Amino acid sequence: MKKQLLLFLLITCCTAHAQKSFSDSIALIKRNYIHAILGEDEGKRVLLKQLATIPREQEVSDQNVIELQQLYPISSKEIKRLISTIGTDGSWKDINYSDTKRSGWEPKIHTERLLKLTKYYHQNKRKLQQSEISRLANAIHQAMDFWFSQELVCKNWWYNQIGIPRTLGPTFLLFEQEMSEQEKQSAIKVMMNSAFGMTGQNKVWLAGNVLIRALLQNDWKLAKEARDVISSEIILGQKEGIKADWSFHQHGPQQQFGNYGLSFLCNMSFYSKLFARTSLAFSKEQQKILSSLLLEGYQWIVWRGYWDVNGLNRQLFRNADIDKGFNLRFAAYSLMKSSEPEVAGKIQEMIDRNSISSKAPNPFIGNKHFCESDYTIHRTPRWMASVRMASERVIGTELVNEDNLKGYYMADGALYTYVRGDEYHNIFPFWDWRRIPGITTYESNAPIPNPNKTDSRNHSSCVGGVTYQQTGITAMQLKRNKLEANKAWVFTDDYVLCMGSNIHADSTATIMTSIDQRFSKGKVWSDGNKRFFHNNTGYIILQADTCITLTENKEGQWKDFMGMYRPEVLKNKLFSIYLKHRKDMPASYIYLTLPATTQQKVRNFDSNSIRIIRNDKEAQAVVIKDLCYVSVYHPTQILIEGQNPIAISEPGTYIIHTKKGNFVAHRPFTTGNSI
Structure with missing residues (x-):
């Protein structure tokens, strides 16, 4: 009997200890979560100071920007305004609660204000006078109860299952101690709209909302399950999520660096820091994958703090290039805190390098082709360039919830070059969307096609690129809307060589190739209509x-292209340069883009230093210094002066050393591996 009693006491003691341990872990994670919500991290003060100099967006739909704006300092004046304008029913008159938009849904503003009020309350409840605290708490209860009673539903499922719980969840954690039992149960009901499921970043968002519910319910088992679902996406080789080339896919085989991918990295860096030094901490391998996604993927696409247009995807919002750059730096800082010292040092360099006020030479250089995303980045100390393409393997672009209404051609070989970083900043309202820099398409005044109603795929697998040392070649066979063209780009330290061949269409419409379209800044110099x-x-x-x-x-x-915005006509002046092609036979082109140069250098450039060998239906080849850059679309031979003919049987991109006569790099179009 004594043995049984001792055993019972031992089990009871162990169970109590385990429950206390779990409770302590829940409490620790809850404290960490609140600490993160409030931004109480001295190391981020420099970033916050820089962010505060950027005016906030007034119309926001991008979740990344919404969460970025949550980091801005909250003024007492703003809080007083919210308290003074809230109605007796807990609503605000300037919000359209009957809004039916699928993007930029106005009722979400109510939840953002609730989060702001609770953050301010939590930060100042010991500093303010009791009367002020009472008025603030009363406003929060009113606004919260209004939301609970109205049970508003958006036509876009994302808001109901992800966006709203993701905003209100932190609100509930901050105000948990002041909530009545009825309010808490209503809060849990809101969080119940999120459940485990889906793929990629959507899966992470949903699991993150479930985690908040677990914290509100003090449910350790559910918290651990949520953590396991979140961390399960830190893996390579899935159809959606992190790809082997360190790009990110969502909505099928589609590059999503600036949309879902950025949210993924921001979320994962947050959870990395949240779970650090607890039993839920990510493994070393998972940390390595996240740091590699940042250093091998994301740091390539940001130049002096500005996000590459080709990496914005469908989210062509106002100031998106700057806002997403800030998002990345904050995420990088969080990830750095959980990284090994050597990796942390590289992350810090990336953060410092991407200050929008930095004028120092850029030390992170090279050429990278993201073979799983048909996307190339080229970086030199003075400038950056990018090319975005599509193929039978990779979806080029999408139109969702009235985002990207005119982006049908944005993956047809779009080429952007950056020196300052702001060359295309907020240019989209003024663009001719058939003259996106780099693309070849029809000249027409017809409306831009809708990719959801028109065949939007590029029907060719001949798309790819290869790198050798600091240079590279990227190529794309365009087959779309009965138009065909072979397009190739050779990247060097001083310029991008652009070649087009076999350009023809089953149409009488004029075909054109856009060279550039950007804001007009000063006079345009030209020399004989050949040099500009x-x-x-x-x-x-x-x-x-x-x-x-x-x-x-x-x-x-x-x-006109992002349906969430209010009508407002703007004016500006644009410079554009483009080519018109002949109709009677397949056309071709060869031109150079020279970023970070001067008028004198353009005048004196020696075009004889570039030896064009082929630019036809089968292949494009050029010799620059000791290297021959080749794109092959059909089996052929390449004849380099002083060398025997070189037979190439497999379509792909190749770099040949002209003196040695051997391939120094090549990648067939059918594979993602560089050989």
Whole structure:
């Protein structure tokens, strides 16, 4: 009997200890979560100070930007305004609670204000007078009860299951001690709209909301399950999520660096820090994957703090290039705190390098082709360039919830070059969307096609790129809307060589290739309609039918391509340069884009240093110094002066050493591996 009693006491003691341990872990994670919500991290003060100099967006739909704006300091004046304007029913008159938009749904503003009020309450409840605290707490109860009673539902499932719980969840954690039991049960009901499921970043968002519910319910088992679901996405080789080349896919085989991928990295860096030094901490392998996603993927696409247009995906919001750059730096800092010292040092360098006020030479250089995303980045100390493509393997672009209404051509070989970083900042309202820099398409005044109603795929697998040392070649066979073209880009330290061949269509419409379209800054210099210089970039036409340059006063509005915005006509002046092609036979072109140059350098450039070997239906090949850059679309031979013919049987991109006569790099279009 004594043995049984001792055993019972031992089991009871162990169970109590385990429950206390679990309770302590829940309490610790809850404290960590609140600490993160409030931004109480001295190391981020420099970033917060820089962020505070950027005016907040007034119309926001991008979840990344919403969460970025939550980091801004909250002023007492703003809180007083919210308290003074709240109605007796807990609503605000300036919010359209009947809004039916699928993007930028206005009722979500109510939840953002609730989060702001609870953050301010939590930060100042010991500093304010009792009367002020009472008025603030009363406003929070009113606003919270209004939301609970109205049970508003958006037509876009994302808000109901992800966006709203993700905003209100932290609100509930901050105000948990002041909530009545009825309010707490209503809060848990809101969080019940999220359940485990889906893939990629959506899966992470949902699991993160379940985690908050577990914290509110003090449910250790559910918290651990949520953590396991979150960490299960820190893996390579899945259809969606992190790819082997360190790009990110969502909505099928589609590059999503700036949308779902950025949210994934921001969330994972948050959870990495949240779970650190607890039993839920990510493994070393998971930490390594996250740091590699940052250093081998994301740091390539940001230049001086500005996000590459080709990495914005469908989220062409106002100030998106700056806001997403800030998002990345905050995420990098959180990830750095959980990384090994050597990795942390590299992350800190990336953070410092991407200050938008930095004018120092850029030390992170090289050429990278993201083979699983048909996306190339080229970086030198003075400038960066990017090319975005599509293929039978990779979806080029999407139109969802009235985001990206005019982006049908954005993956047809779009080429952007950056020196300052702001060359295309907020340019989209003024663009001719058929003259996106780098693309080849029809000249027309017809509406831009809807990719959800029109065949939007590029029907060719001949898309890819390869790198050798600090240079590279990228190529794309465009087969879309009965138009065909072979397009290749050779990246060097001083310029991008652009080649096009076999350009033809089953149509009488004129075909054009856009060289560039950016804001007008100063005069345009030209020399015989072959050499041009504008602002910091030169353009040299080596072969073309007709070259046209325009400086135009343009009007446009954000709502034309991003449906969430209010109507507002804006004006600006744009510079554009493009080529018109012949209709009677397959056309071709060869031109150079020279970023970070001068008018004198453009005038004196020796075009004989570039030896074009082929630019036809089967192949494109050029010799620059000791290297021959080749893109092959059909089996052929390449004839390099002083060498025997080189037979290439497999379509792909190749770099050949002209003196040695051997391949130094090649990648067939059918594989993602560099050989």
